[in-house]
Amino acid sequence: MRSYDVGVWLAVLFTAVTSDTINPVDYLWPIPYSVKCDPGLQYGIDDATFTFQGSGQGGELPTLTSAFERYRPFIVPDTMKAKNPNVKLGVDMLEMLEVNVVSNDETLALETDESYTLEFKNETTTGVYSAILTATTVYGALRGIETFSQLVHQDDTGAYYVSVCTISDKPRFHFRSILMDTARHFIPLEVIYRHLDVMAYDKFNVLHWHIVDDQSFPYQSYSFPDLSGKGAYAQNHVYSQSDVAAVIEYAKERGIRVIPEFDTPGHTASWGNGQPNLLTPCYKVNTTIVTGHGPINPILESTYTFLESFYKEISEVFPDQYLHLGGDEVSFTCWESNPDIKKWMAAKNLTKYAKLEEYYEQRLIDIVDKLGKSYLVWQEIFDNGVEIRNDTVISVWKGNKFQQEMERVTAAGYKVILSACWYLNHISYGKDWVKYYTCDPQNFNGTEAQKELVMGGGAALWAEFVDGTNLLSRLWPRASAVGEKLWSQMARTTNANSAAPRLHNHRCRLLRRGVPAEPIEGPSFCPEEYVPHY
């Protein structure tokens, strides 16, 4: 107990300030694995007295230090404005968040332990109140610091308090991603950074960067500079090597892996601008007239020479163990029109174009295998029976009967990621977050072993109608609904009605943090609304 005013000291001797109006659990998003709060028990918290303290066993952890800097304004904001009423009243003050990290290894990977525990210590002998956050890895600590920041509230007098709760938390799934598409529209770096901030607030841990596509190639390759030089929308619509490195670093500081997707052999029109002879020439039926270009040409050795160099580069530029190889929506029409391909297939005794696709994928996978990378692919690779490594992860995206697909993929023994029910670019009027909240990645017919193969899932925001003007307001807090499904235990995320007030409180918190998270629950207000800066 610490008091600056002996006059009121006695009145608050035996208790921290209580409040009947706030249930701290109503402010936690995503909901932790286990949380128990002392009803009404709160400590004051104040910029003048609060400190972070934390390290790994071997000393300072840079990731922790920068997290402390980021979170300080969320945890002890604008004290001067609030005129420090805590101190005047002499309430019990929380003086410290002590963060203990077991491992000094800052490697971030699929298997990274993100669990943490948070408890409050009332040292009556020293009169110092502190909160103790314990985690195996610094990334678990990041999740815990976010949760701790969600326990802070402001009362009517303007004073800040921390609710006293004992929390033990861990993610339900290891893989919790958001797909960002920077090819249909260019997304400015400023927006990507802010988006990564919000991902961290919502405990997402993978940025699935669908970086190039038919329409544009904004990735500036150092091996093949013409790819963006001729394939980007414009030369101010390009992510340079240093931009990409900065995004990866920024993400990692927030516990987010960056998995790039260079989708092939379809979705590659923009590649053709800067890489001659890469795409298949399409012919007008029964003529020698070339009408345009189709998917990557799978019958030329030059294709694989190019892919070897290109994938060598991106496997170095993107340090994550996983790459997303794409493989969706390959149209066979162009291949069928091409007499060279027909000839080649006949010579190889290939009778189906799906087999030609398999040939391409097999060679691509061999290249990526040699680079020591693991990979995700869209479901067509599995559907078409391509031979893939056991640790391949299948992304299920087709909306039609996705539960059966989940069942088939896991029955075949593959790991799987669900995206099909979380295409957030498909907007509609009303509370569509409820639809996202009631979709569960393990809700399909299958054995326990099959369910174990579900690594997680991902929200997708394809960018046909999205750019820097609306990415954040379109995603948040709709993606927060997906975030909770992926982090929190199934039993705690079955009821959208009971989640709604918590989601509202979470949106208000996002507004306070300067995120333009749109209203999704009908008429409402937040104590502090979002005011844009133009």
Next chain:
Amino acid sequence: MRSYDVGVWLAVLFTAVTSDTINPVDYLWPIPYSVKCDPGLQYGIDDATFTFQGSGQGGELPTLTSAFERYRPFIVPDTMKAKNPNVKLGVDMLEMLEVNVVSNDETLALETDESYTLEFKNETTTGVYSAILTATTVYGALRGIETFSQLVHQDDTGAYYVSVCTISDKPRFHFRSILMDTARHFIPLEVIYRHLDVMAYDKFNVLHWHIVDDQSFPYQSYSFPDLSGKGAYAQNHVYSQSDVAAVIEYAKERGIRVIPEFDTPGHTASWGNGQPNLLTPCYKVNTTIVTGHGPINPILESTYTFLESFYKEISEVFPDQYLHLGGDEVSFTCWESNPDIKKWMAAKNLTKYAKLEEYYEQRLIDIVDKLGKSYLVWQEIFDNGVEIRNDTVISVWKGNKFQQEMERVTAAGYKVILSACWYLNHISYGKDWVKYYTCDPQNFNGTEAQKELVMGGGAALWAEFVDGTNLLSRLWPRASAVGEKLWSQMARTTNANSAAPRLHNHRCRLLRRGVPAEPIEGPSFCPEEYVPHY
């Protein structure tokens, strides 16, 4: 001809710089009544040499002076960055936009003449090139200045040019509104101001301010301060008298009238918090148990005493000739449950609740009549056969068979506004602007005289799922499609496909001006993307 470099003087003696790549008409939105451009003819334009000059016949017009200040950065932007290549090359420079306004009357009303003409003058004797904008009113001049600003382009060297076009322009409809709802969510003033800016870029001229509703009462009345004191979401969610005055002034400077809607007798739940006995008590069937409150209570004289005072205030606060009286979606359930109302109706020989509604509306209209105001009402007032003044304007909003409603309303001789096909809050995936663009307010069965009664129309953005986070990106440029339908001649707005590239260019202009106008045409890019400030 003015040249700073005699060496290149001869090369450009007989012509301004030409460009084959730009058709200036492709950059005009909404498309003017008549526009003829000299193919490829352009003048350079530069901050160092360009001036505005303009006045009414009686001297300075403040509205014009402030418009010059606003538009200068759009017309001659960042010249220093562009290193002034025009001057170096010695191209013909446009030195002046001369604005001639016939009338000094700055009154803004439904009938205000918004027409203007724009032409370019090549004075070979003096060597001074200027553009001449002529308008009857300062508001016509504002429309012309916007159009002039849309003739400015930047070439690959970074230099700015003005395309030389002769334009004669006037609006198709006098009434071109956007409904803004500040009751379902509070919209911060900053957003309202920015929204008014964009309305002016798109030549809208009425802000239909649906200021209060069931959910909240953010208008701070000086006669009845408890209305917002107890009916607003929170006391930082209130528009003070000075806020309202500032919005009206800001709008007027841009040629935009502000028409407030205080919707009664339904949609008034929030009024009841601060005005006791205003709302009808609803009873549990056949009991004396009050279960809640319904529409305004039409049988009490105190209701009309209140309305007299309240409408006296708002008729002064909002100077426009028109008020919107609401009148939509009145539920009779509560009135039916109330024994006092039953008794009263029996005594008055009223057998239908529609007649009770008519009684209320009639008395409200008498009040507003005495205040000398004209009014708009939602279509139910007409549908229910309420006796209304001849100059009443009916807002057609119901999506079902709205063409028949337009036919009926005009057949009865009333003026009409169409909103039914322009509910922009009803979002869906894809290019929904095409739907808005293919709806025409005069596309219904009726005589020429009936068509003449169409005053215009209004886009509506009801705010159940809208606040400051997404208002601008949700409205723009989708509302721009409506803007062109209302400003431009019918014959020039029949083809969405041919309008699409112009709309794209318009969106890019909005981004350059700092407006987060969302992408609505599928994959694309703008030379300068919108980068938010967080």
